[in-house]
Amino acid sequence: MKVETRVPETIRLRHAVQFHDGPVDQVDRAVEFAGAAVRRGERLALAVPADVEQAVFRAVGEAGIVSLATPSGAGGGSGQTTAALRARELRALVQSDAGVTVLCAHDPALDGVDGGYWTELDAALNVALGDLPVDVVCLYPGFPLHLEVLEGAQANHQYLMVGGALQENPRHRCPQVVLRERDPSTPLVLGPPDLTHRYNSWQLHEVRGLVATLAPELGFDPVRAEDLVLAVNEVATNAVEHGSPQAEIHLWATAAGLVCEVHDTGELTEPLPGMVAPHPADPRGRGIWIARQLCDLLHVWRDRTGTHVRMHATP
Amino acid sequence: MVEQQRITVERVQVRTAEDLGSGDHACAVPVSDEGLWELTARFLASGLARNEKVVYFDDGTSERVLDRLTEDRMPIAGALRSGQLQVVPAEVTRGAFRSPVGDVRALLHSYVDGSVTQGWTGFRMTGQMSYGATTPAGIPLQAYDRALDEVVVDRGLTALCLYDHTHYSDDQIEQMRGVHREELGAPAAYDDGLLRITQTARSAVRLAGEADHSNRPMIHRIIAEALDRALRAADAETDIELNLASLRFLDVAGAVALVHAAEEFPSSHRLVLTDVRPAVLRVLDRCGAPFAAQLSVREARVGHE
Numbered sequence: 001m002k003v004e005t006r007v008p009e010t011i012r013l014r015h016a017v018q019f020h021d022g023p024v025d026q027v028d029r030a031v032e033f034a035g036a037a038v039r040r041g042e043r044l045a046l047a048v049p050a051d052v053e054q055a056v057f058r059a060v061g062e063a064g065i066v067s068l069a070t071p072s073g074a075g076g077g078s079g080q081t082t083a084a085l086r087a088r089e090l091r092a093l094v095q096s097d098a099g100v101t102v103l104c105a106h107d108p109a110l111d112g113v114d115g116g117y118w119t120e121l122d123a124a125l126n127v128a129l130g131d132l133p134v135d136v137v138c139l140y141p142g143f144p145l146h147l148e149v150l151e152g153a154q155a156n157h158q159y160l161m162v163g164g165a166l167q168e169n170p171r172h173r174c175p176q177v178v179l180r181e182r183d184p185s186t187p188l189v190l191g192p193p194d195l196t197h198r199y200n201s202w203q204l205h206e207v208r209g210l211v212a213t214l215a216p217e218l219g220f221d222p223v224r225a226e227d228l229v230l231a232v233n234e235v236a237t238n239a240v241e242h243g244s245p246q247a248e249i250h251l252w253a254t255a256a257g258l259v260c261e262v263h264d265t266g267e268l269t270e271p272l273p274g275m276v277a278p279h280p281a282d283p284r285g286r287g288i289w290i291a292r293q294l295c296d297l298l299h300v301w302r303d304r305t306g307t308h309v310r311m312h313a314t315p
Numbered sequence: 316m317v318e319q320q321r322i323t324v325e326r327v328q329v330r331t332a333e334d335l336g337s338g339d340h341a342c343a344v345p346v347s348d349e350g351l352w353e354l355t356a357r358f359l360a361s362g363l364a365r366n367e368k369v370v371y372f373d374d375g376t377s378e379r380v381l382d383r384l385t386e387d388r389m390p391i392a393g394a395l396r397s398g399q400l401q402v403v404p405a406e407v408t409r410g411a412f413r414s415p416v417g418d419v420r421a422l423l424h425s426y427v428d429g430s431v432t433q434g435w436t437g438f439r440m441t442g443q444m445s446y447g448a449t450t451p452a453g454i455p456l457q458a459y460d461r462a463l464d465e466v467v468v469d470r471g472l473t474a475l476c477l478y479d480h481t482h483y484s485d486d487q488i489e490q491m492r493g494v495h496r497e498e499l500g501a502p503a504a505y506d507d508g509l510l511r512i513t514q515t516a517r518s519a520v521r522l523a524g525e526a527d528h529s530n531r532p533m534i535h536r537i538i539a540e541a542l543d544r545a546l547r548a549a550d551a552e553t554d555i556e557l558n559l560a561s562l563r564f565l566d567v568a569g570a571v572a573l574v575h576a577a578e579e580f581p582s583s584h585r586l587v588l589t590d591v592r593p594a595v596l597r598v599l600d601r602c603g604a605p606f607a608a609q610l611s612v613r614e615a616r617v618g619h620e
Contacts, residue, residue, distance in 0.1 A: 205529075226597075230566070241528060
């Protein structure tokens with residue numbers, strides 16, 4: 001990566017992968033990469049497992065390095081939710097700086113059942129970070145437990161990092177194609193919902209009423225409760241506007257806040273709605289984007305029965 | 316011939332809540348909850364403005380009525396403190412309908428006596444009387460209404476009886492309509508039970524309730540109409556005002572519609588959103604309202620009074 005090429009108007013996301021031979025090699029490569037970036041005076045952000053992060057800090061210090069938030073939901077995590085979170089953090093960082101270099105590393109603890117989390121995360125990052133002057137380098141194992149992790153990494157990265165230089169990746173494919181061809185990222189099934197409600201376009205106020213009633217009981221303050229009502233309204237509206245005339249909402253009241261799912265029988269053409277803020281002139285697509293900003297988790301998936309969205313919000 | 320014409324004129328003339336004065340006893344049938352709050356608040360507010368004693372017989376509805384008065388910028392805290400505005404608790408309202416008609420007549424006389432002693436210029440009352448329609452004492456609501464009418468004539472008070480569809484059946488409404496001499500009109504440009512739109516001036520419109528996917532086209536239409544009126548009249552204001560004091564929910568597409576509408580205005584005109592509630596303000600902020608040059612957003616004043 002050359003510092004002199006960094007001209008904000010022309011630079012977009014550069015997303016590269018570097019394969020390693022195992023945990024020890026991963027740490028070595030992370031330390032080497034971080035050291036080089038800091039020496040070049042780049043703003044560095046880390047999204048790596050805790051042991052890798054500690055090794056980096058020991059070797060190059062913590063000055064000028066930002067730790068990105070750790071995604072929650074090990075084993076059942078949502079790659080698109082993590083990507084939305086990263087986009088939010090990085091957008092704030094680049095506003096105050098020319099650009100950011102990001103070092104990511106694979107963490108098998110987040111693989112879930114098949115490693116699909118990583119495929120979805122990298123594809124979603126390609127969508128969510130596309131317009132940001134950000135260089136992202138991801139460290140992936142050359143021999144992962146789940147083949148999906150290797151195949152996803154090969155398809156999602158525009159560049160291969162070889163010997164400190166970027167090479168075009170011939171296997172790179174656009175995120176929509178990657179996501180459309182893989183199995184739906186169905187999250188782990190939850191128990192029976194506390195509340196189920198079928199609704200149509202004229203009954204959205206009933207959906208809002210359910211959330212507005214539940215939210216204070218779950219510890220949401222009035223402002224957060226209003227935001228939550230808005231978030232659920234937008235997802236529920238999308239289901240009956242673009243999905244099917246009738247949709248269904250399931251609500252779970254949990255100790256960790258509100259979980260809800262919206263199911264419609266329609267087909268979603270855009271595999272990852274709401275990952276980027278729509279252009280101000282575009283009347284569509286803003287609702288889901290705002291809902292993603294307001295929820296701790298917003299996971300969209302499709303299968304033969306239709307389109308589904310799960311949301312989780314903590315007080 | 317002359318006689319007939321006079322009757323026709325009387326029937327066509329529909330008075331509003333502000334027109335009612337001493338000796339008037341009218342009914343009204345609001346088409347929606349928002350219409351009910353609006354009408355009640357207007358009736359009470361005009362009594363406060365005339366320095367009358369104003370009494371609301373509550374039955375679970377006073378909170379929304381007081382909210383609406385605040386949204387209408389009526390300084391109610393002072394009126395509640397001084398006793399000019401009195402909310403009669405639900406137990407008392409219900410208790411009246413468990414009492415003989417004579418007791419209720421005496422109760423009303425005592426209220427009027429009290430207002431005279433306190434030096435108010437008059438006495439007006441309304442409230443949520445639907446408990447009476449269930450005839451808990453076996454006495455029809457009409458009998459209580461007759462007693463009220465006697466006191467109205469006798470003592471010159473002002474009474475508005477409200478029969479809304481949420482609390483009364485269609486049959487009950489028709490019966491009560493039949494025993495009132497006058498029914499008030501409360502015209503709205505649009506009212507679907509969720510969103511109520513009223514025109515408050517030539518280029519000012521007020522939205523009350525909730526705006527979502529089900530009534531989205533109305534937002535565009537109402538702004539276009541207000542703009543059209545302003546453009547056609549040479550001396551009209553160049554600000555199109557949308558009062559959002561009583562708009563409790565606005566979805567993202569609705570907020571985007573407002574921002575886009577303002578951006579499409581001719582450069583001579585502005586869209587001004589007034590008394591915007593905090594939740595609605597946050598949605599507008601997230602939808603680019605701060606960057607729309609021809610859109611002005613004014614927050615609701617914080618706190619009552």
